[in-house]
Every structure is written in C-alpha cells, then in structure tokens.
Amino acid sequence: MRQPPKNTIARDAVKAWKISEAIFMGIVWAVVIAGFIVSIIFDFPLWYIGLVIIICSISTYLFVFVFPKVRFKRWRYEVFDQEIYIQHGIFIVTRTLVPMIRVQHVDTKQGPILKKYQLASVTISTAATTHEIPALLEEDASTLRDKISALARVDEDDV
Amino acid sequence: MFEEKRLHPAVIFFNFIKTLKEAIFPIGAGFFALRNEAFIYFILASAVLLIGLITFSILSxxxxxxxxxDEELRxxxxxxxxxxxxIPKNRIQSIDxxxxxxHRLFKLVSVKIETAGSGTGAEAALKxxxxxxxxxxxxxxxxxxxQKSMLFDEQTDNIRKPSAKIEFKQLFLAGTTSGSIGIILAILAFLFSEIEQFIPDAFYDNTYQMIIKLSITVIILLAIAILVLIWLLGIAGTMIKYGNFTITRNNDELFITRGLLEKKQLTIPLKRIQAIGIDESILRQPLGYASIYAEVAGGSLEKGEDFSSVLFPIIKTSKIDAFLQKFLPEYISNRDDLVELPKRAKKFYLLRSMYPIILLIAGVVYFWPQxxxxxxxxxxxxxYLGFLRFKDGGFCIDDEQLTIRYRRLNRKTVVVFHKRVQSFExxxxxxxxxxxxxxxxLSIVSDLGGRHYRVKDLEIEDVNRLADWYSYR
Structure with missing residues (x-):
C-alpha cells in the first residue's frame, strides 16, 4: 500500500464535476441574490451581504475551478485479483483496500451530466461499506464491473 | 410438528390492548367533543369501536x-x-x-425468529x-x-457447557456506575452554577433573606432527593435489565438469559460474531471493572448500548481473560502489549480535545464573564481526556487476529479477525x-450497516504494517 494506485479516472471527469459544481453554486448564488434584493427592499445593513458575496465568490472559484482538477489528480484506482485499491481526497487523502471476497455487489451508475460525456461511475459494496469510483469511460466502467463481479466469488464465511 | 398451530389465546388480549392503545386518542377526542349534547352517540360509537376491535383481535x-x-417455518x-x-430453517440465525x-403469569413465552436480513423488526414473532x-x-x-450427528452432540453437551452468572454484588456495582451517574453530575454542575448566582442577590434584601434561605435549602434538599432518586432508578433499571444475567456456551452458540421482570433469552451463533469488545467506562475503569460485548452481524437481536450485544455487563478487568478462555478462547489477545502512538501524536490529541472547548470559552467569557x-x-x-486518548490508542497484530484500542470517553479494546474486516482505509x-x-x-459489519474503528495519528510505518497485514497481495 506504499505506492499509490496506477489508474486514473477519465479526464472528462473534471468537466463533469465542474458542471455539477457550477449548478450547485448557481443555486447558492440565486439564494444570495434573493437575499441581496430583500436586504435592499427592507433596508437591512448591507455589510453582511457583502461578506456573504465575498465568501461565495471565493468558494465558487475554489469549487468550480480548483478542486475538480486537484480531485482528478488525486483520484486513482487499481484492481488486483484479490483486492481493489482506491485513493482519493483533496485535503485528507484516503487510501482504501477492499478485498475481492468481501465484495457483495458492484453497480454502475450514470446521471445526466456523466451521460453527456459518456462516463459512468462504479459503486462497490461490501457488507459494511460502499466505495465509488466516479467518472470512468462507459465501456471501462462496464468491463470493470464485470471484472470485479467475476473476481468477487462468494466466500463460505458468513457476511 | 406438521399440524397447523395457533398462538395461545392470550394473544387476543395482547392484540386488543395494543389496538386499544392506538385507538385511545380518537376515543378521548370524541369524549371531549361529544360529552355534552351527543354523549349517547359517543357511547354508541365507542361500543361499536370496542366490538370491532374485539372481533378484529379474535379474527387476527x-x-x-x-x-x-419441509424444513421451513410457515x-x-x-x-x-x-x-x-x-422461512427456511437454515436461514434462521437466531431464535429468542x-x-x-x-407472559410469566400464564407461563407463556414470545418467540422471535431472526434471519440475516438487516431490517429492524424480527422476521417472525410469535407473540x-x-x-x-x-x-x-x-x-x-x-x-x-x-449437520445433525446425535452422538457428537451428546458428547460435547456433556463435556463442556461453560456458563457464568452475574452475582448480586456485581450487579449492584453495575447499577451504581451506570450511565445515570453522568446525568446526576450534569445536574449537579448546573445547580452549583445556578446557586452561585442566587446567593449574592439574596443578601441584599433582609426581609426576604429568611424565606430565600429557606427556599434555597428546600431547593438543595429537593435536588439531592431527585439525584438520589435518579441514581436509585439507575440501579433499579440495571437490576431489572441484567438481573439473573447468565451466559452459556452451547457448542457453536452463546446463549444469554437475563432480566428480573421480563425474562429474555437470546442466542448468538458464534459464526455471526464479528468482533469482541471490552468497554472500560470512565467510571468503572478506576475501579478495575469493564463490560464485554460482541458485534453481531444481521438481525435485530436485543441490543445494549451502542447496538452491540452485551456478553457480560460487568466483570473485573483481571478476570476478562478467564472469561474469554471459557467462552471464546480464540478472542484472547495480548492487550497489555500494544504498539502505541508516537510521542509527536500527543499534540494532535490535545489540540483536538481542546478546540471545541476554546470556542465555548470565547462564548462564555463574552456573554457571561462571571x-x-x-x-x-x-x-x-x-x-486530560485528550491525554488519556493519546495514551490509550494502540494496536497489536497477532497472526490473523488484530487488537485495537481507542478511547472516546470509555476505553474500548476490540479484537477482530482478519476475515471479519470488510475494508481497510x-x-x-x-x-x-x-x-x-x-x-x-477498519470497517466491520454490524447491525447499523457497518462499524468503523479508527486509531488516529499512528506512525505511518505502523499503519503500513497494518495495511500489509490486511492486504491479500
């Protein structure tokens, strides 16, 4: 576990994340603007709305333009015969080992944003945890799913 | 046992009471709404409702x-x-x-049947x-x-069927040091802070001094009475819950009976045990006592605090190994010889324990400087708690067995086997x-989907050693 995993996820993940973060921030901005208008109508002090706008601008910059790239750089995975090895995290880097015999089921998922870029994510569930490899190319995702499900044979142990 | 059977007719009564409980609110509302002009309708409606409920209870x-x-419970x-x-027999995990x-008045018993599903209710409950x-x-x-082999069964039955029963003294101690004491301390702290505030004001006015003094005495006495009451209730609660606590190992399952008023029997199949934990609560640890619990997968067995199954509510720390030797010898571990946290982790532990309090200080100093x-x-x-957390953190690998120890408030030592760990991070x-x-x-299976154990700030080399132990490569 000393070496990080080899495989990176699809490069388009950055675009997909940017879009979804942009949508989220758009909602936040809508709320902020509504608050701004209300403050003007009711003559509330404006300094705190200014503060909120500054915070929002900074977080928009971070979430939409900085973090997706960093997250992409960090996201690695590697599938061995006996286990799955995943690394992710921006500030807190997490490396996870999931033994194949503990895998209960594997799913592939695709939302509208991922679909736009022909991406899909793979979710691996054990009896206690779920792990997601986000944004792989569609065909990579389905081969990975099939590979993991073939490798994850039912063990005689309970659970 | 092929013929169809019904439950004991007492169930009619239970069902009736249960539905009546649910219907009591509309009946009460009806009473208040109709008590004057249309009381006769209320009586009529109630009678109809009552008859309906009784019929329904009988029918059900x-x-x-x-x-x-066919090897199934139908x-x-x-x-x-x-x-x-x-429910197929071989899917049944436990029968409680x-x-x-x-029930005890009529010599009856309710039977709960659990399968591995993680739902909250029992799979089948014969009331x-x-x-x-x-x-x-x-x-x-x-x-x-x-799996049945009569000869083998009989032999093992006769040779070993270890059992342990809680003693009254232990039970009393368990009650005295149960969680209720925490509530008492909180109330005490609150009262002291309040009284502090009362007394100086009281001295201003001579006329009312007597009365106020008296009322303070009354308040204090009342408070003490309440505290003693809570404490006694805590003891009584523990006594009722864990009275006659008996654990028996029967081949490949643990069999627990407990309860003074309500007798509960539960069976834990050994192969469903995911981990064994030793919980030394902050009150019991100085006295040298701990409790032993098991993390059991699936089903909704009767759970103690933290959704774990209590294997023994209170035991002298020095006797834990003897207990495990008797019931679960494979879970004996080298608890006193753990790989500890490195010195430089101490500052993180101290900081982590301090910062919520520092926020509190800022708030209190600003608003209530007194x-x-x-x-x-x-x-x-x-x-001090942070320091204890630092001192207590550690782990120990012994072949397939892993022991980890950590503290939040209580010191917990958990023994888990390699094959029970679902994932490692x-x-x-x-x-x-x-x-x-x-x-x-480390994640293991428990009733609430999963339980995650972490020991913060270990030496990276030690963590890598853990990873190598866990990895199949």
Whole structure:
C-alpha cells in the first residue's frame, strides 16, 4: 500500500464535476441574490451581504475551478485479483483496500451530466461499506464491473 | 410438528390492548367533543369501536397459524390481506424467547425468529405460545438435518457447557456506575452554577433573606432527593435489565438469559460474531471493572448500548481473560502489549480535545464573564481526556487476529479477525503527512450497516504494517 494506485479516472471527469459544481453554486448564488434584493427592499445593513458575496465568490472559484482538477489528480484506482485499491481526497487523502471476497455487489451508475460525456461511475459494496469510483469511460466502467463481479466469488464465511 | 398451530389465546388480549392503545386518542377526542349534547352517540360509537376491535383481535388470532413443514417455518396470517411467510430453517440465525411480566403469569413465552436480513423488526414473532411449546419450537428449528450427528452432540453437551452468572454484588456495582451517574453530575454542575448566582442577590434584601434561605435549602434538599432518586432508578433499571444475567456456551452458540421482570433469552451463533469488545467506562475503569460485548452481524437481536450485544455487563478487568478462555478462547489477545502512538501524536490529541472547548470559552467569557471558570475547568478536564486518548490508542497484530484500542470517553479494546474486516482505509491529511502520521480505519459489519474503528495519528510505518497485514497481495 506504499505506492499509490496506477489508474486514473477519465479526464472528462473534471468537466463533469465542474458542471455539477457550477449548478450547485448557481443555486447558492440565486439564494444570495434573493437575499441581496430583500436586504435592499427592507433596508437591512448591507455589510453582511457583502461578506456573504465575498465568501461565495471565493468558494465558487475554489469549487468550480480548483478542486475538480486537484480531485482528478488525486483520484486513482487499481484492481488486483484479490483486492481493489482506491485513493482519493483533496485535503485528507484516503487510501482504501477492499478485498475481492468481501465484495457483495458492484453497480454502475450514470446521471445526466456523466451521460453527456459518456462516463459512468462504479459503486462497490461490501457488507459494511460502499466505495465509488466516479467518472470512468462507459465501456471501462462496464468491463470493470464485470471484472470485479467475476473476481468477487462468494466466500463460505458468513457476511 | 406438521399440524397447523395457533398462538395461545392470550394473544387476543395482547392484540386488543395494543389496538386499544392506538385507538385511545380518537376515543378521548370524541369524549371531549361529544360529552355534552351527543354523549349517547359517543357511547354508541365507542361500543361499536370496542366490538370491532374485539372481533378484529379474535379474527387476527384465528388467522395466525404456524407450522414446521419441509424444513421451513410457515406462518400464515392477516385478516383482510392474507399473508404467508415461509422461512427456511437454515436461514434462521437466531431464535429468542422472551417472557414479559404478563407472559410469566400464564407461563407463556414470545418467540422471535431472526434471519440475516438487516431490517429492524424480527422476521417472525410469535407473540405468545406455551413455554414448553416455545422451547420445543426452538429445538426443532435449530436442527438442520445434514449437520445433525446425535452422538457428537451428546458428547460435547456433556463435556463442556461453560456458563457464568452475574452475582448480586456485581450487579449492584453495575447499577451504581451506570450511565445515570453522568446525568446526576450534569445536574449537579448546573445547580452549583445556578446557586452561585442566587446567593449574592439574596443578601441584599433582609426581609426576604429568611424565606430565600429557606427556599434555597428546600431547593438543595429537593435536588439531592431527585439525584438520589435518579441514581436509585439507575440501579433499579440495571437490576431489572441484567438481573439473573447468565451466559452459556452451547457448542457453536452463546446463549444469554437475563432480566428480573421480563425474562429474555437470546442466542448468538458464534459464526455471526464479528468482533469482541471490552468497554472500560470512565467510571468503572478506576475501579478495575469493564463490560464485554460482541458485534453481531444481521438481525435485530436485543441490543445494549451502542447496538452491540452485551456478553457480560460487568466483570473485573483481571478476570476478562478467564472469561474469554471459557467462552471464546480464540478472542484472547495480548492487550497489555500494544504498539502505541508516537510521542509527536500527543499534540494532535490535545489540540483536538481542546478546540471545541476554546470556542465555548470565547462564548462564555463574552456573554457571561462571571462563569468564566466553568469552561476553564472543562478545558483542563478535556485536555486530560485528550491525554488519556493519546495514551490509550494502540494496536497489536497477532497472526490473523488484530487488537485495537481507542478511547472516546470509555476505553474500548476490540479484537477482530482478519476475515471479519470488510475494508481497510488509510486517511492522511497534510499535517499528518508532514509529521509521518496516518489514521487507519477498519470497517466491520454490524447491525447499523457497518462499524468503523479508527486509531488516529499512528506512525505511518505502523499503519503500513497494518495495511500489509490486511492486504491479500
């Protein structure tokens, strides 16, 4: 576990994340603007709305333009015969080992944003945890799913 | 046992009471709405409702049948919608017999049957059958034909069937040191802070001094009375819950009976045990006592605090190994010789325990400067707790067995086997990376989906060793 995993996820993940973060921030901005208008109508002090706008601008910059790239750089995975090895995290880097015999089921998922870029994510569930490899190319995702499900044979142990 | 059977007719009564409880609110509302002008309608409606409930209770008792057929427990029930539930014997994980107070009057027992599903309710619950019938049912459901070997069973039965029972003294101690004392301390702290506030004001006015003094005495006495009451209730609660606590190992399962008023029997199959934990609560640890619990997968067995199954509510720390030797010898571990946290982790532990309190201090000093001393005492206490957390963290690998120890408030030592760990994680933030520290996280199955154990800020080399131990490569 000393070496990080080899495989990176699809490069388009950055675009997909940017879009979804942009949508989220758009909602936040809508709320902020509504608050701004209300403050003007009711003559509330404006300094705190200014503060909120500054915070929002900074977080928009971070979430939409900085973090997706960093997250992409960090996201690695590697599938061995006996286990799955995943690394992710921006500030807190997490490396996870999931033994194949503990895998209960594997799913592939695709939302509208991922679909736009022909991406899909793979979710691996054990009896206690779920792990997601986000944004792989569609065909990579389905081969990975099939590979993991073939490798994850039912063990005689309970659970 | 092929013929269809019904539950004991007492179930009619139970069902009736249960539905009546649900109907009591509309009846009460009806009473208040109609008590003047249309009281006769209220009586009529109530009578109809009552008769309806009674009929319904009888019908649902009548429809509820169970039988054992083709290695399955088959239950058919439902008045309006008929339901059939077939549970194969070999899917049954545990069968619990519970005797409530009313049950005991009639020598009845309720039988709960659990499968591995993680739902909250029991898979099947026979609300009341005769005690003998319940025991017979359990024996029949437990037998799985291909595994049955009469000779072997008899032998092991006779040779070892270790058992342990709680003593009164232990039980009393368990009650005294139960969680209720925490509530008492909180109330005490609150009262002291309040009284502090009362007294100086009281001296201003001579006329009322006597009265106020008196009222303060009354308040204090009342408070003490309440505290003693809570404490006694805590003791009584523990006594009722864990009275006659007996654990027996029977071949490949643990069998627990407990309860003074309501007798509960539960069976934990050994192969469903995911981990064994030793919980030394902050009150019991100085006295040298701990409790032993098991993390059991699936089902909704009767759970203690934290959703774990209590294997023994209170035990002298020095006797834990003897207890494990008797019941679960494979879970004995080298608890006193753990790989400890590196010295440089101490500052993280102290900081982590301090920062919520520092926020509190800022708030209190700003708003109630006269109470500044309270958060400062809290700060010292929490720093000490942080230090204890640092001192207690550790792990030990012994072949397939892993022991980890950590503390939040209570010190917990958990023993888990390699094959029970579902996934392993290393988490490391920027500062940890600089300091060559990392946090391992182990996940095991428990009733609430999963339980995650972590020991923060271990030496990175030690964490890598853990990863190598876990990795199959």
């Amino acid at each position: 008792w009548y429809r509820y049948t169970y039988r054992i057929e 239950i058919e029930y439902g008045v309006l919608v008929r339901k059939k539930r077939y 017999l519970t005797e409530g107070i009313i 009341a059958v005769k005690l003998t019938e319940g025991k017979q049912l359990r024996e029949e459901l437990k037998e799985i034909p291909e 109470f500044s001393w309270i958060p400062f005492i809290l700060l010292i206490a929490s720093m 290393i988490s490391q933030h920027k500062i940890q990376k600089e300091q060559k520290l990392a946090t391992p996280i």
